[in-house]
Amino acid sequence: MAYFTKRYHPPGTPAGTLIETPASGRLPLQIRLIDYDEGRIMIRDDVKVAECAPFLEKASTTWIHVQGHPTEALLREIGTTFRLHYLALEDVLNSGQRPKVEPFDDQLFVVMSMPEMRSGRVEVHQVSLFFGNNFLVSFCENSSASFQQIVKRLGEQGSRLRSRGADYLLYSLLDMVIDQGFPVLENFGLELEEVEEQILGTSYQATLGRIHSVKRELILLRRLLWPQRDVINQLMRGDDALVREDTLIYLRDCYDHTVQVMELLETYRDMTASMLDIYLSSVNNEMNQVMRLLTVIATIFIPLSFITGVYGMNFDRTVSLWNMPELGLPYGYLLIWLVMAAIGLSMLVYFRRRKWI
């Protein structure tokens, strides 16, 4: 996850300008048209936008799903067909928007952030939804297996999704996007549990890097997911006639999930902060232990080495009796060993008593 993810126009550009950004290894563009009512369903892939127009007239629910990054021309075409506002289309093109819901006349424009684990790293993709009375246009830059899941449920005769209108489809998509947070957070939870085991055991530089990367991703994820709560909340208030009364109960369930996701995120943030503290003091503790033992050893031998130094001096014993008479004592060597042992032991005892070793 990069720090700055928003694509933006140079300041001063008129609002609603559609400028295509160079596609960098994106998925090939795919448009899928699904038209269904309780009785029948029709799924057509790689349709032309013009082919969708007639379906809007009918009472059945029409869902256009655009996968991959759309071109400017395509957006314009879709915009004209479904009468979408160009301010909203601009936000589809400049992905990296924060989650929001914006009412336009008889439509709602909803932006969501969908987190996903990809080869051990979190990726966040923008999902844009236009939602009108009997249609829904969805954009997702990334191919998610979960969208396929919804299509599959639509295919099942008698499923709740089939018998209800576009607003229930909207709810199902929102719920799916939000629920993507759980596997991601479960992943973070496992990571934190692993880190926790590490920090009170041995401490490597790697642990530090891991805590940092978790913290960093949580901070960035938080910025992207936090506004989702407001999105669902705004939809739940039901100011728009577009969302029917009996769908509100499902949105409430959805809201509950966003709150759970955010609470987990906050808890994990608290935990990483706490873990960093513990890690640091753990490292410190270990270092202190090393330093302590080693310094104690050094300190015991320093005075002893001094003594051996003294008796290694070459004062001329032949000049006077006062020059190093100890060297001439018959038991001088033994004596000096005893003295050194006494000094060493008493220091050991002292250190032990003060609990330094």
Next chain:
Amino acid sequence: MAYFTKRYHPPGTPAGTLIETPASGRLPLQIRLIDYDEGRIMIRDDVKVAECAPFLEKASTTWIHVQGHPTEALLREIGTTFRLHYLALEDVLNSGQRPKVEPFDDQLFVVMSMPEMRSGRVEVHQVSLFFGNNFLVSFCENSSASFQQIVKRLGEQGSRLRSRGADYLLYSLLDMVIDQGFPVLENFGLELEEVEEQILGTSYQATLGRIHSVKRELILLRRLLWPQRDVINQLMRGDDALVREDTLIYLRDCYDHTVQVMELLETYRDMTASMLDIYLSSVNNEMNQVMRLLTVIATIFIPLSFITGVYGMNFDRTVSLWNMPELGLPYGYLLIWLVMAAIGLSMLVYFRRRKWI
């Protein structure tokens, strides 16, 4: 307590799906039916759900308590009998939900988190309550002695619990669940007092681990208990005709308890943060003391050892008078001892004066 406790479906699953998770060493499932009014009480264990249905017709209060993890089939059966919403039933099965209250038509669905001390560790279990006009269905994965307490009180002729309806039973259960927080917090309080004694005394690595584990459990507990306040608050607002006017005064008492629990939690969190600071500076202080004394000793002996090194050199005194004439002085050895004593003492005095030892 694990970091990630929620059981969740794969994203894209339709809302209200009941999928049984493999039971891991859970309690055997027990269903108890209690039907009472002011005059009489009937308690029946291990009933079939079908047997409960007739009691719903009567004016008396019916309480079904399900202990252990329910199977999908049982939930469906209960759901049909008591006309419970499948969105709520999903939350019973996927335990680890955050506390909440959700109104469904003529029912309330309440989720609570019940903390308990089990062999020195905190465990949190989900308690789910369905509450209608004259019935209450409660689910608890764990056998708690406190539920038994309520049953006992119900058994007492003339107790307030008997003479009032299902809403007072709801209050009693909520109050019981919330009050479980006090023994848990008392436990934390004692733990913190013990830790406090340790940190200003000697400091072991163990203290650090203990502070961390208290902090960790408080963070997790906070996430689970915090929403309980909102639950009680929502019930107190009395929007639902289900809770009678004269029960509100008891809910207020209950609310007061949740606030107390949360305030204690927050205070303890502040205390652990403070304790970690103190612990760290205490460890630091102690280490500094060790290092200081030991370094002082080393520093005093280093120049002295240098002097003994000088007079241990083998310059040839026979070549010239300038080569180490000190070695030939009659009192050279004594002199050098005096010089070394003077140096050592003056350093000691200097260190003392600067309060380094």
Next chain:
Amino acid sequence: MAYFTKRYHPPGTPAGTLIETPASGRLPLQIRLIDYDEGRIMIRDDVKVAECAPFLEKASTTWIHVQGHPTEALLREIGTTFRLHYLALEDVLNSGQRPKVEPFDDQLFVVMSMPEMRSGRVEVHQVSLFFGNNFLVSFCENSSASFQQIVKRLGEQGSRLRSRGADYLLYSLLDMVIDQGFPVLENFGLELEEVEEQILGTSYQATLGRIHSVKRELILLRRLLWPQRDVINQLMRGDDALVREDTLIYLRDCYDHTVQVMELLETYRDMTASMLDIYLSSVNNEMNQVMRLLTVIATIFIPLSFITGVYGMNFDRTVSLWNMPELGLPYGYLLIWLVMAAIGLSMLVYFRRRKWI
């Protein structure tokens, strides 16, 4: 101040249960009856509860002050006489409640926390007040000189306290309890000023303990005093007909005091946090200074000792001219002294220039 101060019943106990906790060295129970109106005052000590009943009928204001921990029997008796709610009585018995105000029919139940300095330590006692139209029942576990102060003012003919009703008495008691905060905080202020002088001077372990104990007491005090603001605020809103219009102006004054107390508490908390930071860096600074000087000394002597070591080696000069020829130089010894002095001085100069000593 202990971490966990609330006395609580085992979870599942019915609300309003009065269970006496074993009295541990408490004050002997004292009941004082004061009945007054503008014209006359009557003070009677150690009355029976039954004797108070007739005074309730009269228009004059009746104040019952219970000092010490009441027995269950006494509470029941008072409860019956003054028609007090058993939920409130439970809170009187289980002291350690958070400050709150609870309306019951035609009464108000107010709980306050009264901090006091006792032999240099903060103690907090619960003050419980029942306040009706023409009576006030107060409970305080501790004998406070300040209650006596109010009684004295009541005794003064023509004092404002005498000429106004029970609500002004309530205000006077609340004001007195809140103002107890000022001497306690003044004490903390003085303590902090003393600590501040210490931290930038020499740093002992004792300073750390002192900062910790101030911080700890502020955290605990904050939890107990913070809700007082809400209590006064709730009374000021004047929803209850019990508090007369012209007493509200005094409650506003009282509210102002609670805000001042809380702001001081918060400021002190900020200060202790800041002081801990400064203390730690101060200790660190001092330690660095010690380590630096000592290490410099060691570093200068280590190369010099190496040199003396070299010329203390016993290579056989008789074998070849290449073996330690320096030892045979006429001025070798002087030379080596010059070399060592040069090395030592240049290191000193280098360290000086880099400002390490």
Next chain:
Amino acid sequence: MAYFTKRYHPPGTPAGTLIETPASGRLPLQIRLIDYDEGRIMIRDDVKVAECAPFLEKASTTWIHVQGHPTEALLREIGTTFRLHYLALEDVLNSGQRPKVEPFDDQLFVVMSMPEMRSGRVEVHQVSLFFGNNFLVSFCENSSASFQQIVKRLGEQGSRLRSRGADYLLYSLLDMVIDQGFPVLENFGLELEEVEEQILGTSYQATLGRIHSVKRELILLRRLLWPQRDVINQLMRGDDALVREDTLIYLRDCYDHTVQVMELLETYRDMTASMLDIYLSSVNNEMNQVMRLLTVIATIFIPLSFITGVYGMNFDRTVSLWNMPELGLPYGYLLIWLVMAAIGLSMLVYFRRRKWI
């Protein structure tokens, strides 16, 4: 600035008690009477309170400014003349109140905190204002040049201050008091910029003390100035008929200033926190650098000294050929120098490569 600045009565004292605190080197008391309308102005110094009374009857605006600490008698006299509430008078006498505005019948009582730089230190003085329909009574313990500024503007014929009533005078005084914050904050800004230059350069203990003192004063200043915002806000709401519609626009300007002052304070607080962090890590960095170089030197010489120690041993070469044969080699001394040089250099290279020196 002291930690505890409020003068308070012993708890239990009746509200509105006026007790004079012993004046400690305060300014001599000065009373100035100014009476003006659009056409004329009259300024009289050292008036008696009784002389002011007649001016109240007139339509012209009357301003009494009391400089220095008033005596109890004077306050009583002013209180009676202008019908001021004794609760407010108590707050004038017990200076150190928090800024607030309190409505009394047909008057407003406003308390403000005026910060000032005095010989490099911040001082905060209480300014108390009583404001009625056509009069304003102001109290300030300190002689501020800025009050003189207002008087001077009043003197100018045709100034806006002259042509408008007492509410514009009130605004002008409030604005003046609030704007005192800017020079004080400018001072802090300069101080912080100086500190910032210091912390990334050399680090002295003095820098630490400076950061601490800035932080301390900001914390204390914040407590005193923060409530000013509420004061202006409350006046702006215009609940009182006293402040005329066309003065509100000026109060809005004034409010803007308080917000600016508070935002600067908060920003500076953030900056000092950040600076302390940087200072600490800067000190740490420098210390690490010292320790590293010095330890490297020690480490290189320790093995070398060991080698010289080995060849300084006195094993008897005459006993066997195995005893220190190296000493008898013709080039032994040269060899040992080569060995030592090799060891020293390879260690240097190793340390260099790991970037330790």
Next chain:
Amino acid sequence: MAYFTKRYHPPGTPAGTLIETPASGRLPLQIRLIDYDEGRIMIRDDVKVAECAPFLEKASTTWIHVQGHPTEALLREIGTTFRLHYLALEDVLNSGQRPKVEPFDDQLFVVMSMPEMRSGRVEVHQVSLFFGNNFLVSFCENSSASFQQIVKRLGEQGSRLRSRGADYLLYSLLDMVIDQGFPVLENFGLELEEVEEQILGTSYQATLGRIHSVKRELILLRRLLWPQRDVINQLMRGDDALVREDTLIYLRDCYDHTVQVMELLETYRDMTASMLDIYLSSVNNEMNQVMRLLTVIATIFIPLSFITGVYGMNFDRTVSLWNMPELGLPYGYLLIWLVMAAIGLSMLVYFRRRKWI
């Protein structure tokens, strides 16, 4: 960016005083007059203020853009022509105001802060806008290319900017100012990514300075940009008839941008805090590693050096057999080497096993 950026008058100066501050190397003053409606546009540079007056009468939209710091005389002239309030004019002259919107009669006065990257550093300039029914007067001290962008769009026949009135021009300018935040934040994002790479690699003092400077600029930028949200919010509430209904949708887009800017700022602040933590522990870790290895080396050689010291003592072997008999052993030298090797190796093994090296 300096800490204290506001120009202010000495306290006590009357509101609305216009005092010119000495111009320090500012741009030459430029006044540009643009008058347009859907059909035609007229751009005139370096006009006199008097020439603008007639345009106000017409229905077409008149935009006066003043670049550079205006003189007092000019401001007065503009003020009189467009009937601008002197309180607002004061804020134009004393730049460094916080963003705000103030309604005056039939005008709005809007202050914005425009951040810009100039040679790698952030600069913030005040943009002041007066907005009436059919005119807009804008002041900007700095020449921004983005203003030119708006002029260019105005020049395009049929652009939305031309066909709508002054309120859409206001929106376009606000949007442009706010969008200036994105390149600045992108810059910070890149800086943070670079710093992040540094902190987990090698750690130089420079990294610390860089983190500090980013943190500092974010804190200052936050203070300047935060109130922009309120500005747009206030305009969006549409209390003023000046902003037409159909422009509100654009302001909503604008508001969305301010929120994005602020969220990025907050996220970056969190990130720098996190990075400082990581940096510090990274430095600490590296230092620990150095100290550990070096101390281990020292500790191994200290006892060995002691042994060589012992056998360097000169006890007189001729006096007795007890004086250093080891020196006379035929294999004494070999033996002592073995002993030293054994000690050294066992210490190495011990240290290895405890993972200290």
